[in-house]
Amino acid sequence: MRSTHTQSLVLFSGDEALAQGAFEAGLEFAAGYPGTPSTEIIEHLAQFPEVNVQWSVNEKVAFEVAYAAAIGGKRSMYVSKHVGLNVAMDPLMTSSYVGVNAGFVIVVCDDPGMHSSQNEQDTRLFARAANVPLLEPSSPAEAKEFVKEAFAISERFDIPVIVRLTTRICHSKENVELAERHVQPTKPFTINMAKYVMVPRNALARHQDLMGRMAMIKIFSERSKLNIAQSGKKAIAFITSGVSYLYIKENYPDSPILKLGMPYPFPEKKVRDFCKKYKNVYVIEELEPYLEEQMRMLRMRFKTKHPSFSVGELRPEHIPVIVSGKPKPKRIVPARPPMLCLGCPHRLVFNLLKDLDVVVAGDIGCYTLGSLPPFSSLHTCLCMGAGVTFFEGLSHVFKDKKVVGVIGDSTFVHSGITGLINAAYNKAKGVVIILDNAITAMTGGQPHPAVGTTIRSEPTKKLILEDLCRVAGADHVDVIDPTDLKGLEQLLRQRIDEDALSVVIVRKPCILLVQKMKKG
Amino acid sequence: MAKAKITNIVFYGIGGQGIVTMAEVCGWAAMLAGFHVKKTEVHGMAQRGGSVESYIRFGKKVFSPLPQTATADYLICLHPEEHPRLLGELKKGGVDLFPYLEVAQKVVGDKKVFVNSFLLGVLSSYLGLEQSYWMQAMEKIFKRSLDENKAFFQQGYQAGGSL
Ligand code: SF4
Numbered sequence: 029m030r031s032t033h034t035q036s037l038v039l040f041s042g043d044e045a046l047a048q049g050a051f052e053a054g055l056e057f058a059a060g061y062p063g064t065p066s067t068e069i070i071e072h073l074a075q076f077p078e079v080n081v082q083w084s085v086n087e088k089v090a091f092e093v094a095y096a097a098a099i100g101g102k103r104s105m106y107v108s109k110h111v112g113l114n115v116a117m118d119p120l121m122t123s124s125y126v127g128v129n130a131g132f133v134i135v136v137c138d139d140p141g142m143h144s145s146q147n148e149q150d151t152r153l154f155a156r157a158a159n160v161p162l163l164e165p166s167s168p169a170e171a172k173e174f175v176k177e178a179f180a181i182s183e184r185f186d187i188p189v190i191v192r193l194t195t196r197i198c199h200s201k202e203n204v205e206l207a208e209r210h211v212q213p214t215k216p217f218t219i220n221m222a223k224y225v226m227v228p229r230n231a232l233a234r235h236q237d238l239m240g241r242m243a244m245i246k247i248f249s250e251r252s253k254l255n256i257a258q259s260g261k262k263a264i265a266f267i268t269s270g271v272s273y274l275y276i277k278e279n280y281p282d283s284p285i286l287k288l289g290m291p292y293p294f295p296e297k298k299v300r301d302f303c304k305k306y307k308n309v310y311v312i313e314e315l316e317p318y319l320e321e322q323m324r325m326l327r328m329r330f331k332t333k334h335p336s337f338s339v340g341e342l343r344p345e346h347i348p349v350i351v352s353g354k355p356k357p358k359r360i361v362p363a364r365p366p367m368l369c370l371g372c373p374h375r376l377v378f379n380l381l382k383d384l385d386v387v388v389a390g391d392i393g394c395y396t397l398g399s400l401p402p403f404s405s406l407h408t409c410l411c412m413g414a415g416v417t418f419f420e421g422l423s424h425v426f427k428d429k430k431v432v433g434v435i436g437d438s439t440f441v442h443s444g445i446t447g448l449i450n451a452a453y454n455k456a457k458g459v460v461i462i463l464d465n466a467i468t469a470m471t472g473g474q475p476h477p478a479v480g481t482t483i484r485s486e487p488t489k490k491l492i493l494e495d496l497c498r499v500a501g502a503d504h505v506d507v508i509d510p511t512d513l514k515g516l517e518q519l520l521r522q523r524i525d526e527d528a529l530s531v532v533i534v535r536k537p538c539i540l541l542v543q544k545m546k547k548g
Numbered sequence: 549m550a551k552a553k554i555t556n557i558v559f560y561g562i563g564g565q566g567i568v569t570m571a572e573v574c575g576w577a578a579m580l581a582g583f584h585v586k587k588t589e590v591h592g593m594a595q596r597g598g599s600v601e602s603y604i605r606f607g608k609k610v611f612s613p614l615p616q617t618a619t620a621d622y623l624i625c626l627h628p629e630e631h632p633r634l635l636g637e638l639k640k641g642g643v644d645l646f647p648y649l650e651v652a653q654k655v656v657g658d659k660k661v662f663v664n665s666f667l668l669g670v671l672s673s674y675l676g677l678e679q680s681y682w683m684q685a686m687e688k689i690f691k692r693s694l695d696e697n698k699a700f701f702q703q704g705y706q707a708g709g710s711l
Contacts, residue, residue, distance in 0.1 A: 196588065203579050278612040
C-alpha cells in the first residue's frame, strides 16, 4: 500500500473518512446529535457548504428530519452513537417498511469497551430487528468506500442502510485518498400514500414488500465483494467482521479469511461454501455473538471465542488466546481516570451537594464525573434525560429522603424537558438543577438550541431555558451563578424544603469553552 | 511471506499535554514519506486530565491500529510517574526517549509548549524519515508559532542520540 504522495492524500480518522465518503457520494443533508465516538462525522461535514448539516435536539428528531430529506429527493444521512439509535428506534423500525426515495444512510458508532458510554450494545442486532441491511467497514479507508456503497444499495433496493463503525475505527487514522464529489440528480417526490402513509393497511402491504426487498438484498449480499473470501494456508481459517479482521491479519496474515463487510443480511451460501473448504474455522467478532448465532442456525461446524470475550473491546493480542479456547486475560486499566477540569463550574455545585443530605439523580455529561471522589455526590446515571425522570420517580416513593435531579443544558433540551412536563403534570415536588454551561461539553463543545448558534456558528433563535421551564409547569425557576456559593447554598436549601416543583438553573460557561473563545 | 517491518511508536501523557497532536505530526511525516500509517489512541475523556496513550504504526502495509503488547520500537513519555509502567510497552531493544524529556525542558525553559516539538526532533533522528517530510507535517498541523516549533524540532534533532 506504499502510495506516492499527492495533494489528495490525507491522514483521516474513520469519522472524517466516512464524512468525506458521504460528501463524495453527493450527500446533501445530514443530521445528528453529538456522542462519542460519532461526533466528528457531523463536525467534519459542517465544513462543506454544499451539505445542509445540523445538530438536532435529539436522535429521534435527527433521524426523522434527515430521513424526510431523503424522501424529499436528496441523499441524506443520520449520525449517532449506539445509544443514540435507541432514541431513534421508533422511526427506524418503520423506515424499513417505507423505504427511501433518494438514498438514506444511518451511521451508528458503537463503543466496545465503553471508552465513553453507559453500555456496549451491538448495532448488528438492531439491523436484524429493524430489517435493514448493515455494512461494517474495518478501517477508515474502508469507511469512506463503504458509505458510498451504502447509498447505492439504499437507492437500488429502496431501503435505509446502516453503516456501523466502532470506536477503534472512528478514532484511528490512516492514509486516505480524497476524490471528486458526484452530486446525484434530485429524485422528485411524488404523492404515494401507499408508501408514505403507514396506517395498518398500507403498512401490511409494505411489510410484505419489505420481505421481497430483503430477499433481493440477500442475493446481493451473497454476490457482493463486501463479503469477501481470501484464500491462504489451510491449517486455520476465520470468519469475521469489522475491526477484528485487522487483528486476525496481524496475527495470522497467511490464513484464509471470510471478511463480512455486509453481515446483515447474512450471506448463508458464501459462509457455507467457506466452511466446506476449511476444516478448522474460527468465528471471531467483537461484542455480541451475532455471526455465531447465524451460523448455529445453519448448523455449521466452527469454533468461537470464550464467552468472556463478549464483554469489552477486542485487542490484537486476544486473537491467539481465542484460538486457544482460553478466557479473556485480565487487563490493567490506565492509572489516571478522567476528572472534572480544574476550574470547571460543576465542581462548585457537586461540592455543595455533598454537604446537603440528598440523593442526587444524575444524567449524562461531564458532570457524571460528580459521582467520583472527591465529590461522590451523584448517585444515579442511566441514560439521557433520566436526571429528571429519576428525580420524579424517586420523589414519589421516598418518605424521609429528599431527591435532587441534576441535568446539563444540552441534555435537558435533548430529553429532560419531557420529564419536567411530566413531573409538573403529575404533581411532583422538589428540585431539578440544570447545570447550564452553554455548550455540549463532554463531546468537545457543540452548540444546541439554548446556545443560540448553529453548528456553523451562525446566530439563530435562542431557546430561553427559564421560560421553557416556567411554561412546562415549574413553580419556581431561579437562575444563579455558582461562584455565588453562599447564595447557591441558601437557594438550594430553601427550594429543597418547599412543597413545590423548582428548577434551579446554575449558569456558568464551561471553562474549556471560555478558553477556546479567548484563543479565538 | 516474511513479516514486513513495521515501526511502532508509543506516545504517553495526560489530557492537555498535546500527545495526540504530537502523534499526528509523526503520522503525517511517515505518510508523506510514502508509508501506510495507522494512528490510534487509548483514552477516556481527554480534556479532563485522564491518561492519553497514542500509537503510531507505519510500514509498507499496516493492519491493526493497536500494536500488540510489548512491541514498541520507541517510547515518548511526558509523565514521569507513569514512566515505569510504560516501559512494559517497549520491545526488547526498543528505544526509551524518556531521558530526553529533561533535556527538552531545560532547552525550552519557560516556553513549555515546545517540549513536544523538541522531542519530535529527537524521535526524527532515529526514524530516518527525510527532514522535509517532518517540516511539511508541522506545516499541516501547527497553526501557531510554526517557526519556533521548527526551531525547537531542529534542536531536538541535533540532540538525538546524545544520551
Ligand atoms: S469540559 Fe467543561 S464542563 Fe466538562 S469538565 Fe471541563 S470545564 Fe467542566
